[in-house]
Amino acid sequence: MCRLQIREFLNILLINESRKKINVDVNERLVSHSFIDSYNKLWFHENERAVVYYDPVTNKSRRYPFSVSGKITSFIVEDAGEQGVLFLSPAGEALFFDRDNLTMCSINQIKSIMDVSPNQLFFHFFIDDEGTVWLSSTEKGVYHVYFPKKQFRTLVLPVTNKAAGKDDAGVRACFQSRNGDIWVGNRMKDVFRFDSKGYLVQTYPAYEELFGAVYHVMEDDKGNLWFATKGDGLVKLTPDVKAKYGYRFQRFKHNPSDNTSLSGDKIYYTYQDSHKRIWVCTLDGGLNLLHEQGGSITFFNDRNGFINYSAYGLPMEVRNIVEDKEGRMWVGTMDGLISFDGNFSNVSDIKFEAYRGRMRRAYADSDVCQLYKDSKDTVWASVFGGGLNKLVGYDEEKHEPEFVAYELVGNLKNEVITSIIEDRHGMLWLGTKLGVVCFDRQTGNFRTYTHYDGFPDFELEEGGVCTPTGEIWMGGTKGIIIFHPDELKEVDRTSKTFIVNCQIGNQDIRLVDNPSIVDRSISYVDEIKLNHDQSMFSFEFVTLSYVDRNSISYRYILEGYEEQWHFNGVNRLASYTNVPSGNYVFRVQAMDDNGVDSFSECKMRVIIRPPWWATWWAYVIYVLLGAGVLYMGIRLSVFLIRMRNNVYIDQRLSELKIRFFTNVSHELRTPLTLIQGPIQELKTEALSVKGKKYVELMEKNTLHMLKLVNQILDFRKIQNGKMRLHVSCFNLTELLAFFEKEFMIMAEEKAINLQFCPEVEELMVWGDKERLGTVVRNLLSNAFKFTSSGGSIRIVSGLAEDGKHCFIRVEDTGVGIPQNKLTEIFGRFSQADNAKGAYYQGTGIGLALSKEIVELHHGEIFAANGKQGAQFTVWLLLGKEQYKENEVDFYLDEQVVKEVPDCKERVADEKNGDASLLPSVLVVDDNVDLCNMLKLQLEDRFNIHLAHDGVEGLKMVNFHHPDVVVTDQMMPCMDGMEMLKRIRGDFQISHIPVIMLTAKGDEDSKIQAISQGANAYIVKPFSKDYLVVRIEQLLGERKRFREQMCGDNGEMNDKVELSDNYAGYLEKKDLDFIEKIHQVVEDNMENSDFNIDTIAASVGLSRSAFFKKLKSLTGLAPVDWVKEIRLNKSVELIKKTDLSISEIAFAVGFNDSGYFSKCFRKKYNQTPREYINAYRGKK
Known part of the structure; x- marks a missing residue:
């Protein structure tokens, strides 16, 4: 135990336990501070910028000078990192004593927390749990100093070039040969050789110019060492105990005049593949292949062997090369990756493939920094732009490599991997400019070591090696870093994360004048409540670990608002805008530079109150209002x-009534036909005067009934929107005068005064004359129906004042119309719904139909009560502009003709005698009476066959092959439309004309029948004469068709051509049938054995079917038809050739010239010889 006594700074006395004075070699007048460390060693600070270390045990002292910008004002304490004693200067510089090396070292980890004045004194310190020393100063400044653990050893190499700077000592090459020696080369062209234990055994100074700036070292299979230098070519060292340094030196450089020399002197890398070939990568000449023969070494490159290299424009800046386990070579360049198959016999056969930007995402740089093959023959690549790439395969079809990319984490995410080394455990150690990274190939995880873990403050470069002892040497900008992976320890980085500030609308929360948000510091608040208009806010957070803020990254999420975490990097601010009302939890997590959540998580609940219209009581009101609505x-x-159902029921009832009347009307057409037919026959007979009156009365009422039926059908058309007006310009006055005459007989019979009072003699209007006549007839019929004898009816017509309209008014002196029924009088079946008054008798269709017709003319019709009786007024437009083209058809007045023309001229019978010689007509109708009547009316002109449904009719068509088929449309078993379809679909009978005789007169039925192939469409009731004319027209068309095939002189035309005249009469397939027969006969003209069976087989018919069809179409039997073709051909040969009669006969298929002359004379009324003489005489 020692006691230090300082008296007025005059001297220092050291007194031991026996109170004996001990002298210390210290300038006591300059001592400002003293300290006793944990080893009982004494420290004295001399103002002369030196520290004196005294060991009481040995009674020895030692002075350690130092150099700082300011005076050392205090020495504090030993730090927690066991680095030694810390000394500080006011200028913020620091020194510590390294006990291991017994040196005074300068450190730069001291950093200020806030801006302070440099001229200050430290007066207090504190050491936290992480080993950080916190200092307080006189100027309210706070400093901290962190000492990392000593896990990495730095080996600073001597520089033989005294003029070199500190940045020139960087080590680029580090390699261990098979004998254990470690070779190290720096930028200043110095080379050092260490033994296997790490002791320096030889220095090759730069001034001897043995090597150059070595970038890479490689040992081949023969023990030769190859040194790649930047600018000094390739150096080969061959072991030789007799030579200086134990090696023979040989240098290879680029010679522009020698194509077999190196292509460049900036050598970056050398590599020996599995075929013992040595590859040399240059930064200024591309790839080289070393070739040794007879002791002479040459090089293949793009100048003399790699003919495919420069042809593809491959880059010349080659960094490295490696071979994969499949024998494929991979070359890293400054412009992407190159590969080729290493299994080649001649260098000219090498096919290079370039891949640019295919290893990483699109924005990655294509500059390949490193290629490395590990112990499992897996190729790894690094590129400028960050990240590690693993080669997993090569697609032979696409000729593309397949890579898996791994991204670094933390602050090293975008750092370039400058070196790759594998340790004894299979881990890859990646060198970067900020530290070293350990990569686990099995898990894909990274572990980063930076200065926080004791990594020295300099950047790693390309060189590196793992020694047999497991120790890793990596070259850097200031020397070599040496460490053992098994001795690296994890540093405890556990710290807390806090939210230190919150802003609302770019305003700090403490400045918001609303105590309901927070009532104390935000760091101690677990929950904040905001209004709905405070939805733009941000949080600022921090982790209380001040060792290295840039090594800490953050991620955050606002739960309830988003589902994905935001990775914020080192940014400590999270902002949100337009966050809807609700309850959320803001979470922020801090991660170290290894991507590990080693720091505590901070949470804060955020409650954004909804606006008043989104509160619970507002929703209650909304629910009540919604329930009411x-x-x-x-x-x-x-x-x-209910209203829709009522309307539907009314419409349905109306539709059923219309359908009922329509069906009845259709059914009435057949009996009307049966009545009208006999009446027309009786009119031709010699009758008495009284009998003729009866017949005229029957005809008049039949026509009236037919008009009523047509009105019902017209009304149906209007309801379905299918009626089209036939508009023409006519004199309305003349039309009304016609009806005056028509109803004058009825007026005289009922003693009613009928007057027509036109205001204009000539009133020209555009409209459908027939339909407007129906309107006038209905109005007059109603007037006569409800006007008593002795009454009067007036028809008035004239122009309106505007000159654009005209009117028709019918006035009577009848019973009138009840006032409450004026709006219903034009409704459908309105009379049938109420039978109390006279106006409510009848069908109720006439006025409804009149109203519909007037509206189709874009006019109006009104009913009113006059002074006595009722009056109906119709208003019409004079012009035609109101009509749309898709609504009407325009005609000239003289073109309006009656639908059924009278046939005043009877067709005289051309055939007398047997009925079998008459044209045959098949009548198909389910009404037996109609069939019998048609037979009576037509049997004197045609051979009539009868059938009563479509099935029976189709059978008779196939059996009799009639000349014409007349069929009804609506029949049981099979209707007429289906029978027509089957006739047209059967080739044997498809040529037979078909007339549809039906009660359906609507346009759709007509169009459907004609489109199915009907030749005519006649609506019941019909005129017998009209039917006869249509039948004979169809027969006449067939006759003209036959005449077309044979000319006036009896000569048959060469070919039957399609024309518009017969396209409607015959199907195209029938015309094709005739043409095909003609062609078959011509093709077999000279074949005397040619017969009818051959023709029938060629057209796909049986002999009998062929006979019937050809006979029906041409009127000739097949034999006669063939004979006609041959005789026609003989005439052609007579006109075009000089053949004899016998030659012509044989040419057209006659074996006997005599028989040929006989047939020829029968057809042309002269012998072939006479025909020849007459023709040649004319010529």
């Missing part, structure tokens, strides 16, 4: 549904 909506929906 829903209730009213349900009631309204029920009401609308």
Whole structure:
């Protein structure tokens, strides 16, 4: 135990236990401080910038000078890192005594917490649990100093070039040969050799110019050492005990005049592959392959062997090369990666493949820094831009490598990996400019070691080696770093994370004048409550570990608002905008530079109050209002549904009535036809005067009934929107005068005064003359129906004052219309719904139809009560601009013709005698009476066959092959439309004309029938004469078709051509049928054995079916048809050749020229010889 006594700074007395005075070799007048450390060693500070160390045991002292910018004002204490005693200067510099090396070392880890004046004194210190020394100063400044653990050893190499700077001592090459020697080269061209124990055994100074700036060292299979230098070429060392330094030196450099020399002197890397070939990578000449023969060494490169290298424009800046386990070579360049198959026999066969930017994501630099093959033959690559890449395969089809990328963590995320070394445990140690990283290949995890872990303050470069003892040597900018992976220890980095500030709308929370948010420091608050308009806020946080803030990164999340964590790096601010109302939890976690959550997590609940319209009581009001609206909506929906159902029922009833009347009307057409047919026959008979009156009366009422039926059908068309007006310009006055004459007989019979009073003699209007006639007829019929004898009816017409409208008014002196029924009088079946008054008798369709027709004309119709009786007024536009083209068809007045023309001229019978010689007509109708009537009316002109449904009709068509088929559309078993479809689909009978005879007169039915192949469409009731004319027109078309095939002179045309005249009469396939037969006969013209069976087989028909079809189409039997073609061909040969008659006969298929002359004379009324003489005489 010793006691130190200082008296007025005059001297120092050291008194031991026996109170004996001990003299210390110290300038006592300059001593300012003294200290006793934990080893009972004494420390004295001399103002002369020296520290005196005294050991009481040995009674020896030693002075350690130092150099700082200011005076050392105090020495404090031993730090927790066991570095030694700490000394400080006012300028912020620090020194500590290194007990291991017995040296005074300068440190720069001292950092200020806030800006302070440099001229200050430290007067207090504190050491925390992490070993950080905290200092307080006189100027309110706070400093801290951290001493990391000594886990890495620094080996500073001597510099033989005294003019070199401190940055020139960087080690680029570090290699251990098989004999255990470690070779080290620096930028200043010095080379050092250490033994296996790490002792320096030889220095090769730069001034001897043995090597150069060595960048890489490689030992080949023969024990030769190859040194790659920057600018001094390639140096080979061959072991030789007799030579100086034990090696023979040989240098290879670039010679521009020698293509077999190195392509460049800036050698970066050398490598020997599995084929014992040595590759040399240059930064100024591309890739080289060393070739040794007969003791002479040459090089292959792009100048003499690699013909495919420069051809593909491959980069010349080559850094390194390596071979994978498949024998493929991989070359790293400053412009991407190159590969080629290492299994080649001739260098000219090498096919280089370049890959640029394919190892990492698109923004990564393509400059390849390192290529390394580990003990498992896995190739690893690093590129400028950060990250490690593992080669996992090569796609032979795509010719592309497959890499897996690994990103560094923490502050080293984007750092470049300058060196890769594998230790004895298979871990990869990656050198960077900020520290060393350990990579576990099994887990893919990184562990970073920086100055926080005791890593020295300098950058690592490319050189490195792992010695057999497991010790790793890595070259750096200031020397060599030496460490043993097994001796590295984890540093405890546990610290707490705090939220230190919160801003709302870019304003600190403590400045917000609202104590409801926080009532104390934000660091001690677990929850904050914000209003809905305070949805833009931010948090500032910090981890209380001041060793190295840049080694701590953060991530945060606002739970309840987002699902993904935000990785914020070293940024300590998290901002949010437009966060909706709700309850959230803000969480922030701190991570060290290894990506490990080694720091505590900080949480804070954030409650954003909703606006008043989103509070619970507001939602209660919303629910009540919604329930009320829903209730009213349900009631309204029920009401609308009932109304819709009522409307639907009314429409359905109306539709059923219309459908009923329509169906009845269709059914009435057939009996009307049966009535009208006999009436027309009776009119041709010689009858008495009384009989003729009866017949005229029957015809008149039949026509009236037909008009009523047509009105019902027209009304149906209007309801379905299918009626089109046939608009023309006509004189309305003339139309009304016509109806005056028509109803004059009825007026005389009922003793009613009928007057027509036109205001204009000529009133030209555009409209459908027939439909407007229906309107006038209905109005007059109603007037006569409800006007008693002795009454009067007036028809008035004229122009409106605007000159654009005209009117028609029908006035009567009848019973009138009840006032409450004026709006219902034009409704459908309104009369049938109420039968109390006279106006409510009848069907109730006439006025409804009139109203619909007037509205189609864009006009109006009104009903009113006059002084006596009722009056109906129709207003119409004079012009035609109101009509749309898709609504009407325009006609000239003279083009309006009656639908059924009268056939005044009877067709005289051209055939007398047997009925089998007459054209055959098949009548198919389910009404037996109609069939019998048609048979009576047509049997004198045609051979009639009858059938009563579609099935029976189709059978008779196939059996009889009639010339014309007349069929009804609506029949049981099979309707007429289906029968028509099957006829057209059967080739054997598809040529037979079909007439549809039906009660359906709507446009859709007509279009459907014509599109299916009907030749004519006749609506019941019909005129017998019209039906006869249509049948004979179809037969005439067939006759003209036959005449087309044979000319006036009896000569058959060469070819039947399609034309518009017969496209409607015959199907295209029938015309093709005729043409095919003609072609088959011509192709077999000279074949005398050619027969009908051959033709039938060629068209796909049986002999009988072929006979019937050809006979029906041409009127000739197949034999006669073939004979006609051959005779026609003979005429052609007579006109175009000079062949004899016998030659012509044989050419057209006649074996007997006599028979040929006989047939020729029968057809042309002259012999072939006469025909030849007549033709040649004309010519």
